[in-house]
Amino acid sequence: MATQNIKHALFCAFITLLISFPILGLNLESAGTTLELTGADSATIVAILVAAIVVFLFQTFRDSILTAAGKMPKLNRWSDRQPMPQEKRLKLENLFMTLIMISALIWPFIVSRGSVDLSTLVLIYVMLALGLNVVVGLAGLLDLGYVAFYAVGAYTFALLSQYLGVSFWIALPAGALLAALFGLALGFPVLRLRGDYLAIVTLGFGEIIRILLNNWTSLTGGPNGIGGIPDPTLFGMEFGRRIKEEGNISFHDFFGIPYDSTHKIIFLYLIALVLAFISFLAIRRLMSMPVGRSWEALREDEIAARSLGLSRTGVKLSAFTIGAFFAGFAGTVFASKQGFISPESFVFLESAIVLAIVVLGGMGSQVGVILAAIAVTILPELAREFSEYRMLIFGAAMVLMMVWRPQGLMPMRRVHINLQKQE
Amino acid sequence: MLEVRNLSMRFGGLLAVDQVSLNVQEHEIVSIIGPNGAGKTTVFNCMSGFYAPTGGEILFQGREIQGTPDYKISRLGLVRTFQHVRLFNKMTVVENLLVAQHRHLNTNLLSGLIKTPNYREREQKSLDRAAYWLDRVGLLELANREAGNLAYGQQRRLEIARCMVTEPQLLMLDEPAAGLNPAETRELNQLIISLKEDYRVSVVLIEHDMSLVMEISDRINVINQGKPLASGTPDEIRHNDDVIKAYLGEA
Amino acid sequence: MQDLLYFVQQLINGLTIGSAYALIAIGYTMVYGIIGMINFAHGEVYMIGAYTALIAITGLAAFGIAWLPLVLLVALVCAVIVSSAMGWAVERVAYRPVRGRHRLIPLISAIGMSIFLQNYVHLAQGSRNMGFPLLIEGGFRFGAADSFQTSISYMQITIFITTLVCMTALSLFISRSRTGRACRAVSQDLGMSNLLGIDTNKIIAATFVIGAALAAVAGLLLGMYYGSIDPLFGFIAGLKAFTAAVLGGIGSIPGAMLGGIILGISESMTSGYLSGEYKDVVSFGLLILILLFKPTGLLGKPEVEKI
Numbered sequence: 001m002a003t004q005n006i007k008h009a010l011f012c013a014f015i016t017l018l019i020s021f022p023i024l025g026l027n028l029e030s031a032g033t034t035l036e037l038t039g040a041d042s043a044t045i046v047a048i049l050v051a052a053i054v055v056f057l058f059q060t061f062r063d064s065i066l067t068a069a070g071k072m073p074k075l076n077r078w079s080d081r082q083p084m085p086q087e088k089r090l091k092l093e094n095l096f097m098t099l100i101m102i103s104a105l106i107w108p109f110i111v112s113r114g115s116v117d118l119s120t121l122v123l124i125y126v127m128l129a130l131g132l133n134v135v136v137g138l139a140g141l142l143d144l145g146y147v148a149f150y151a152v153g154a155y156t157f158a159l160l161s162q163y164l165g166v167s168f169w170i171a172l173p174a175g176a177l178l179a180a181l182f183g184l185a186l187g188f189p190v191l192r193l194r195g196d197y198l199a200i201v202t203l204g205f206g207e208i209i210r211i212l213l214n215n216w217t218s219l220t221g222g223p224n225g226i227g228g229i230p231d232p233t234l235f236g237m238e239f240g241r242r243i244k245e246e247g248n249i250s251f252h253d254f255f256g257i258p259y260d261s262t263h264k265i266i267f268l269y270l271i272a273l274v275l276a277f278i279s280f281l282a283i284r285r286l287m288s289m290p291v292g293r294s295w296e297a298l299r300e301d302e303i304a305a306r307s308l309g310l311s312r313t314g315v316k317l318s319a320f321t322i323g324a325f326f327a328g329f330a331g332t333v334f335a336s337k338q339g340f341i342s343p344e345s346f347v348f349l350e351s352a353i354v355l356a357i358v359v360l361g362g363m364g365s366q367v368g369v370i371l372a373a374i375a376v377t378i379l380p381e382l383a384r385e386f387s388e389y390r391m392l393i394f395g396a397a398m399v400l401m402m403v404w405r406p407q408g409l410m411p412m413r414r415v416h417i418n419l420q421k422q423e
Numbered sequence: 424m425l426e427v428r429n430l431s432m433r434f435g436g437l438l439a440v441d442q443v444s445l446n447v448q449e450h451e452i453v454s455i456i457g458p459n460g461a462g463k464t465t466v467f468n469c470m471s472g473f474y475a476p477t478g479g480e481i482l483f484q485g486r487e488i489q490g491t492p493d494y495k496i497s498r499l500g501l502v503r504t505f506q507h508v509r510l511f512n513k514m515t516v517v518e519n520l521l522v523a524q525h526r527h528l529n530t531n532l533l534s535g536l537i538k539t540p541n542y543r544e545r546e547q548k549s550l551d552r553a554a555y556w557l558d559r560v561g562l563l564e565l566a567n568r569e570a571g572n573l574a575y576g577q578q579r580r581l582e583i584a585r586c587m588v589t590e591p592q593l594l595m596l597d598e599p600a601a602g603l604n605p606a607e608t609r610e611l612n613q614l615i616i617s618l619k620e621d622y623r624v625s626v627v628l629i630e631h632d633m634s635l636v637m638e639i640s641d642r643i644n645v646i647n648q649g650k651p652l653a654s655g656t657p658d659e660i661r662h663n664d665d666v667i668k669a670y671l672g673e674a
Numbered sequence: 675m676q677d678l679l680y681f682v683q684q685l686i687n688g689l690t691i692g693s694a695y696a697l698i699a700i701g702y703t704m705v706y707g708i709i710g711m712i713n714f715a716h717g718e719v720y721m722i723g724a725y726t727a728l729i730a731i732t733g734l735a736a737f738g739i740a741w742l743p744l745v746l747l748v749a750l751v752c753a754v755i756v757s758s759a760m761g762w763a764v765e766r767v768a769y770r771p772v773r774g775r776h777r778l779i780p781l782i783s784a785i786g787m788s789i790f791l792q793n794y795v796h797l798a799q800g801s802r803n804m805g806f807p808l809l810i811e812g813g814f815r816f817g818a819a820d821s822f823q824t825s826i827s828y829m830q831i832t833i834f835i836t837t838l839v840c841m842t843a844l845s846l847f848i849s850r851s852r853t854g855r856a857c858r859a860v861s862q863d864l865g866m867s868n869l870l871g872i873d874t875n876k877i878i879a880a881t882f883v884i885g886a887a888l889a890a891v892a893g894l895l896l897g898m899y900y901g902s903i904d905p906l907f908g909f910i911a912g913l914k915a916f917t918a919a920v921l922g923g924i925g926s927i928p929g930a931m932l933g934g935i936i937l938g939i940s941e942s943m944t945s946g947y948l949s950g951e952y953k954d955v956v957s958f959g960l961l962i963l964i965l966l967f968k969p970t971g972l973l974g975k976p977e978v979e980k981i
């Protein structure tokens with residue numbers, strides 16, 4: 001037993017060296033037209049060796065380590081605590097949400113301009129994640145081309161404003177509805193595919209839309225994108241220093257305050273906040289409606305759901321369309337925030353980030369997804385060194401979550417329903 | 424109310440069901456029995472629309488339904504359970520029953536989002552119906568448990584309750600007693616008879632537990648190797664030589 | 675005549691790329707055949723193979739070793755070893771612990787792994803693309819000197835022949851060897867094979883290793899053919915190879931070959947007659963159409979839904 005363990009451990013350590021040394025330890029450098037090979041610094045080499053030794057030791061004493069880990073006092077003191085009663089939990093949750101809302105409302109007036117701008121981005125990701133949560137978390141459909149609907153929302157606004165001079169407030173519902181329509185049109189043929197095929201096909205759709213945006217230069221400007229996207233207005237008041245459109249007045253003139261470019265940023269933040277909040281409430285309501293329950297039913301057991309009269313296509317399509325709708329919302333806000341969009345903002349990586357948010361937060365759990373969106377967007381900004389490793393860590397986190405905690409950091413809690421005995 | 428005529432189902436070279444006929448009257452319990460692999464579940468799958476049969480007709484209330492998609496068949500009032508319990512495991516017990524009433528609650532999105540009085544009223548009705556049936560199968564106390572955490576016998580009962588909240592006319596039970604202990608089987612007996620007597624539904628039953636079949640069936644159909652072997656009342660079947668040879672003799 | 679030559683040129687280019695896609699597609703198709711999951715990180719294993727080969731070639735050049743067969747052999751062996759180790763490790767770390775869980779879970783784990791490996795190479799080797807030396811130069815030309823000439827480079831011939839050799843070896847291995855037989859048994863019924871005393875864990879690991887080794891061969895070949903590699907090199911190629919696997923019928927090895935070649939030719943025709951920009955659109959479009967109308971692919975077996 002022991003010798004077998006050591007053999008296996010040696011093998012694992014050797015594999016560790018094989019997969020880390022050539023890639024990490026030997027670096028290719030371009031020198032003019034040719035390449036040169038340089039060894040990595042000694043710290044890296046030491047790290048590789050340490051990693052191999054750690055793997056070796058772990059595999060050798062695997063059994064005793066795992067038993068010891070099982071006996072250790074629980075790191076999470078709350079893990080085997082009784083769940084609190086439903087009413088108390090709901091009250092607490094509502095209190096928590098109210099507190100978050102209040103602080104989110106005060107937030108832009110006490111922090112710097114850059115922080116407000118970043119917060120708007122966080123809210124955009126919250127909207128995206130809430131929407132994808134419907135598709136992946138509730139309906140169990142792995143959509144890897146989610147960013148396509150985000151792009152549809154953003155480009156709808158950009159194109160409508162460029163060619164027809166349409167304002168933000170009209171583009172907002174238009175972008176969301178058009179994204180939903182795309183969801184409907186793309187979803188209809190593909191939704192009868194099995195889960196993993198669906199994932200690949202949606203990924204393909206996402207790429208096709210990006211490539212089209214990139215190459216249809218006459219309409220979308222190709223890789224150069226579209227600029228000059230207008231800011232939202234408040235009851236016809238503009239936030240720029242000068243009025244762009246006849247008949248409008250500017251915000252600072254109306255209130256007789258000096259011009260400040262922060263006003264616009266704060267205004268956009270508040271719009272995003274309200275929209276994110278509306279998305280949250282709407283989806284929460286949908287979850288307890290028949291349509292929301294049928295999403296989950298189909299995820300849990302498709303055959304049983306069909307045997308009870310749920311149409312597979314209908315139910316999946318509704319999830320897909322509603323998810324796309326919220327992505328369209330987010331896209332419009334994004335276009336307005338940036339003032340400029342190009343296909344580069346809508347690559348597969350964005351879909352992967354939003355998926356990572358949903359997975360980390362806990363599939364199906366709205367509060368979890370919101371917290372994860374905040375964490376995933378803000379952490380790289382807080383620690384600059386971290387941002388380089390961001391995607392590496394996301395990838396690793398996705399794997400680790402699936403292995404150890406597939407329900408996410410804050411798993412979805414089921415709502416209890418009080419029933420009266422019927423005679 | 425249900426008539427199956429010369430039903431055949433072929434998978435590639437295998438003829439799983441060959442010329443099986445069956446009919447079910449109002450308020451009647453009909454059993455399908457036969458050795459393992461006789462094609463009983465395939466007959467069920469054709470009747471409930473999971474397979475499109477390769478031959479024959481299925482008439483429900485005088486309407487041909489063979490080849491109709493499964494979800495449409497269940498909306499006609501023809502619902503089934505499964506040999507291996509199929510619940511929505513991560514959803515609570517009561518949610519399982521609410522999903523089943525989807526079509527009773529089929530309102531548009533907007534009325535649900537703003538909770539119109541009409542929507543509330545219908546929601547309350549489906550909650551009441553769910554509560555009624557949970558009480559009926561003795562699961563009311565467990566209404567907010569996750570369905571996947573119930574004991575096996577409870578899951579079986581929940582599956583039947585889930586069918587009953589759809590207010591079906593014909594209930595198809597695929598081996599409902601499999602894995603139950605004798606006491607649970609007796610309870611199930613009572614329940615199935617009560618479904619017929621008190622709720623006026625017809626039941627088609629696939630079952631291996633002979634005592635159950637003989638006790639509650641009005642009529643029995645025997646299938647062997649995909650072919651019909653005999654049909655009649657429990658007494659007739661008990662004394663049918665072919666059946667004894669092919670099936671009961673084995674046991 | 676000129677048109678014909680142009681057409682033949684596209685055909686040759688398509689065959690070249692397509693047979694390399696087929697090599698990568700084997701990894702998808704075998705893994706899918708055995709455990710029914712899409713190994714999303716397979717494209718990254720291929721990319722790592724290409725990087726390892728380039729590192730080996732550069733290292734040999736630094737020692738002044740330039741004898742072509744030796745350089746190619748060393749690069750090939752290094753790439754195959756490192757990629758195989760990677761394939762083994764990926765299965766061990768990201769897939770084995772989640773095997774048998776809900777379908778979504780291994781898939782998300784695979785996507786995470788893919789993102790991780792992409793960034794692993796990105797951080798270690800930088801995001802810029804690296805020039806890959808063209809070691810095999812020259813070729814045949816057909817057609818009049820003053821007009822369009824069809825050319826077949828020795829590189830293209832190498833790719834084609836290597837693929838054929840690998841495919842034949844694989845087919846022999848699957849049909850003749852003990853491990854191959856076990857592979858087929860496991861893909862028929864995993865649980866039953868386990869009961870019959872086949873070490874299914876070992877067989878599954880072997881599948882990953884074989885797939886990774888073939889991907890590494892493709893990495894070396896396509897790296898030389900394209901002349902440059904970068905960390906994103908595997909992502910699109912992986913998708914293409916997956917498309918090829920589905921096109922031919924996932925789970926079927928001849929299907930992967932057929933699918934790869936059809937995909938390669940349709941791509942090179944798009945580039946040749948339409949625009950290179952749209953070749954990805956065409957291959958994704960092809961994938962979607964196949965999945966919609968014949969999800970079992972050209973040579974795949976139909977699946978019966980079990981209740």
